[in-house]
Amino acid sequence: MPVRKNPDKTLGESLRDHGLSRRGFLKFCAATASMMALPPSLVPAIAAALDAARRPSVIWLSFQECTGCTESLTRSHAPTLEDLILNIISLDYHHTLQAAAGEAAEEARFQAMEANKGDYLVIVDGSIPGPDSNPGFSTVAGHSNYDILMETVEHAAAVIAVGTCAAFGGLPQANPNPTGARSVMDLVKDKPVINVSGCPPIPMVITGVLAHYLTFGRLPELDAYRRPLAFYGQSIHDRCYRRPFYDRGLFAESFDDEGAKLGWCLYRLGCKGPSTYNACATMKWNDGTSWPIESGHPCLGCSEPSFWDAGGFYEPLSVPLTATSGDLLKTATVGAVVGGGVAMLAKKRAKDAVANRQPVTVEELEDRL
Amino acid sequence: MDQFSVTLGSKAPCAGKPQDHGHALPILHEIRHALERLIATGEETRIDLNAMPFGPGDLDRLRAWLGTGEVQASVSAMGLTLIQETAIPGVWLVDYQNADAQRLTLHLEIAPVPEILRPQAQDLAEAIATLDARLEEGQSNPPRSS
Ligand code: SF4
Ligand code: SF4
Numbered sequence: 001m002p003v004r005k006n007p008d009k010t011l012g013e014s015l016r017d018h019g020l021s022r023r024g025f026l027k028f029c030a031a032t033a034s035m036m037a038l039p040p041s042l043v044p045a046i047a048a049a050l051d052a053a054r055r056p057s058v059i060w061l062s063f064q065e066c067t068g069c070t071e072s073l074t075r076s077h078a079p080t081l082e083d084l085i086l087n088i089i090s091l092d093y094h095h096t097l098q099a100a101a102g103e104a105a106e107e108a109r110f111q112a113m114e115a116n117k118g119d120y121l122v123i124v125d126g127s128i129p130g131p132d133s134n135p136g137f138s139t140v141a142g143h144s145n146y147d148i149l150m151e152t153v154e155h156a157a158a159v160i161a162v163g164t165c166a167a168f169g170g171l172p173q174a175n176p177n178p179t180g181a182r183s184v185m186d187l188v189k190d191k192p193v194i195n196v197s198g199c200p201p202i203p204m205v206i207t208g209v210l211a212h213y214l215t216f217g218r219l220p221e222l223d224a225y226r227r228p229l230a231f232y233g234q235s236i237h238d239r240c241y242r243r244p245f246y247d248r249g250l251f252a253e254s255f256d257d258e259g260a261k262l263g264w265c266l267y268r269l270g271c272k273g274p275s276t277y278n279a280c281a282t283m284k285w286n287d288g289t290s291w292p293i294e295s296g297h298p299c300l301g302c303s304e305p306s307f308w309d310a311g312g313f314y315e316p317l318s319v320p321l322t323a324t325s326g327d328l329l330k331t332a333t334v335g336a337v338v339g340g341g342v343a344m345l346a347k348k349r350a351k352d353a354v355a356n357r358q359p360v361t362v363e364e365l366e367d368r369l
Numbered sequence: 370m371d372q373f374s375v376t377l378g379s380k381a382p383c384a385g386k387p388q389d390h391g392h393a394l395p396i397l398h399e400i401r402h403a404l405e406r407l408i409a410t411g412e413e414t415r416i417d418l419n420a421m422p423f424g425p426g427d428l429d430r431l432r433a434w435l436g437t438g439e440v441q442a443s444v445s446a447m448g449l450t451l452i453q454e455t456a457i458p459g460v461w462l463v464d465y466q467n468a469d470a471q472r473l474t475l476h477l478e479i480a481p482v483p484e485i486l487r488p489q490a491q492d493l494a495e496a497i498a499t500l501d502a503r504l505e506e507g508q509s510n511p512p513r514s515s
Contacts, residue, residue: 022489024446027465027473030485033417034474040415241390241424263424281422287471294425 011214012051025051032215035208037230037279049215056213057116058123059109059152060094063145064138064172064181065126069163070096072200073207092120106141113155121213122156124149124184127165127172131187133180149187158192158219159184162206164302167195167225174308185226192219195226197278199302204283205231225305227277236273236299239281242266255296266293270314272301390424393431396477400435400460403479407459413480419472428475435460444485448473452483 009017015025029047033040062070074097091097092112093105100108112120128145129137135144153159161184164170172181185193196209209228212220220228237243245251245265252260253268265271276299280291293299298314301307396416403414418428436456444450448468454461461483465473478484488496 021446022492023444023450023485026485026489027444027447027450030476031465031473034419037420040417040476043415239422241392241422241427244391282420288419 009055010051011053011055014055032211035204036212036215037208037282046215049217053214053217056157057112057120058091058210059112059120059156060091060097060123060125061148061152062094062096063124063126063128063149063166064179065163065165066171067096067125068200069125069166069206070094072203092116102141109152113152117155119157120155121210122153122159123162124159124166125162127169127179127181127183128187129179130182137179146187149184153188153191156191158194158213159188160194160196160209161185162196163201164197164199164304164307167197167227168305170199171308173306193226194219194222194228197225197227197232197303199300199307201303202231202279202283202285205279223277227303231279231283232277232303234277236276236278236281236293237271240273240293241281242293260296266296266298268316269298270312270316271298272304272307272310272313272317273299274317276301276304278303390427392421392423392427393434396421396431397434400457400477400479404457404459407479407481413478413484415484416477416479418475418477432462435462442486450485452486 012025015028020028026043026047029043029050030040032050033043033046036046038046060070093109098105098108126138126145128149129135131146133146135146138145140148161167165172165181166184169177169181169183169186172179173183185195194209196206198205205228208231209220212228212230220230223229223232225232237246240246242263242265245263246267250259250262250264251268252264252266254260255269260266260269267274271293273293280299281293284291284294300313301310304310396418399416403416406412406414418431421427438454438456438458440452440454442452444452448466449470450466451464452461453464459479459481461478461480463476463478463483463485465475467473
């Protein structure tokens with residue numbers, strides 16, 4: 001994957017180079033507004049902003065993950081709007097997708113970091129064994145995930161944690177958390193962190209966040225868990241088309257009873273929609289074909305913290321699910337930069353760690369197992 | 370050929386007609402307000418139907434309510450955009466598709482003419498120069514037939 005230094009073309013110029021007409025651009029903007037969950041009345045403003053926008057450099061790091069999040073982004077039928085966005089951003093490092101391997105790949109990351117110091121975006125999928133864990137649980141080129149993360153975010157403009165593993169620890173962090181998995185926001189305290197949760201997140205939501213950054217040159221407004229409000233501002237239950245049945249007390253009691261066949265509410269089959277914030281009910285899945293509740297399955301709550309440990313998937317909700325980690329709420333801020341002494345301390349710790357970075361040795365692995 | 374049928378455990382009949390979830394009706398009211406604005410002030414409105422929490426059948430019901438008008442058009446740019454006038458004058462369905470005919474988004478436009486059908490302002494500004502270039506080319510190299 002070639003490294004483009006300081007991409008100098010605007011988005012409008014790049015699109016025109018791709019042979020896109022002005023009507024095509026208008027259509028692109030209409031689709032982008034829809035993707036960003038913004039009203040169509042903003043299309044002219046989006047068109048003006050996108051025309052002048054510059055391509056950001058993006059470094060994508062994959063840690064303890066199943067690659068489902070990358071699959072979600074890339075497995076839609078090409079060519080899609082997502083492709084277009086990905087071709088337009090300068091994706092300088094993504095070790096699952098890039099052709100380069102080994103030292104050449106790592107060199108591409110360093111070059112992109114150097115050429116775009118202070119301006120590049122870091123996308124992370126997967127959780128990270130924390131600084132006190134055995135570093136050998138997950139390494140890239142012999143270096144621990146923790147070291148690579150801290151080194152890469154140091155000069156980033158912002159970090160986007162894609163998927164519930166990166167955002168909240170996800171499956172690797174589920175009890176008993178054998179690898180000491182931590183989320184990105186547990187570890188990165190001195191950069192804006194945006195969480196795009198979901199297992200996996202809806203592809204349009206991942207690209208919607210990128211499109212927002214591209215369009216407006218700043219990060220979107222976030223909720224208490226640092227998720228973009230445009231996509232996570234309403235619960236599944238608030239936008240569920242089965243809601244009229246819930247309100248009338250009409251519930252399916254099993255997966256094949258009459259109520260299930262008539263499309264009644266799935267609350268008693270374990271639906272976590274009332275406590276889950278995500279865009280499935282409107283953006284849907286598989287290019288807008290359907291979504292879990294439309295195909296008759298309760299929502300599992302995959303975009304919420306600790307959803308793996310929140311009781312059985314088929315147990316009806318009794319009390320609203322909230323984050324179990326008090327830490328999470330304390331560290332969560334609406335908006336951007338974390339300031340003050342904590343941030344400084346974290347920054348110093350990160351710097352020391354990077355300076356002292358050493359490949360993981362066999363002795364170390366055996367020692368900590 | 371015999372009808373192929375899948376039998377489930379329960380004797381309850383599968384719903385032949387999708388349930389009415391009641392999500393299409395509020396859109397009709399929104400269209401009504403938009404038409405009032407269009408007639409009174411000329412203000413145009415776009416409604417993103419992709420952002421509506423529709424259940425199965427809701428969109429079909431809305432389309433049936435709106436009916437089909439006389440005008441159909443398509444724009445070929447980054448895949449097709451299909452434009453259909455509804456039976457209500459000034460209310461258009463604009464279906465933005467990608468090159469694989471997958472829907473990018475579906476808008477209702479309440480306007481005299483949908484935006485995408487009009488020439489874009491910058492294109493119009495370049496129209497005379499484009500025509501002049503063709504004229505110049507035509508004089509030195511006239512078309513062979515008709
Ligand atoms: S199916 Fe789930 S999200 Fe939908 S109304 Fe019932 S409880 Fe709420
Ligand atoms: S319906 Fe619920 S569990 Fe399913 S993908 Fe959406 S948020 Fe996740």
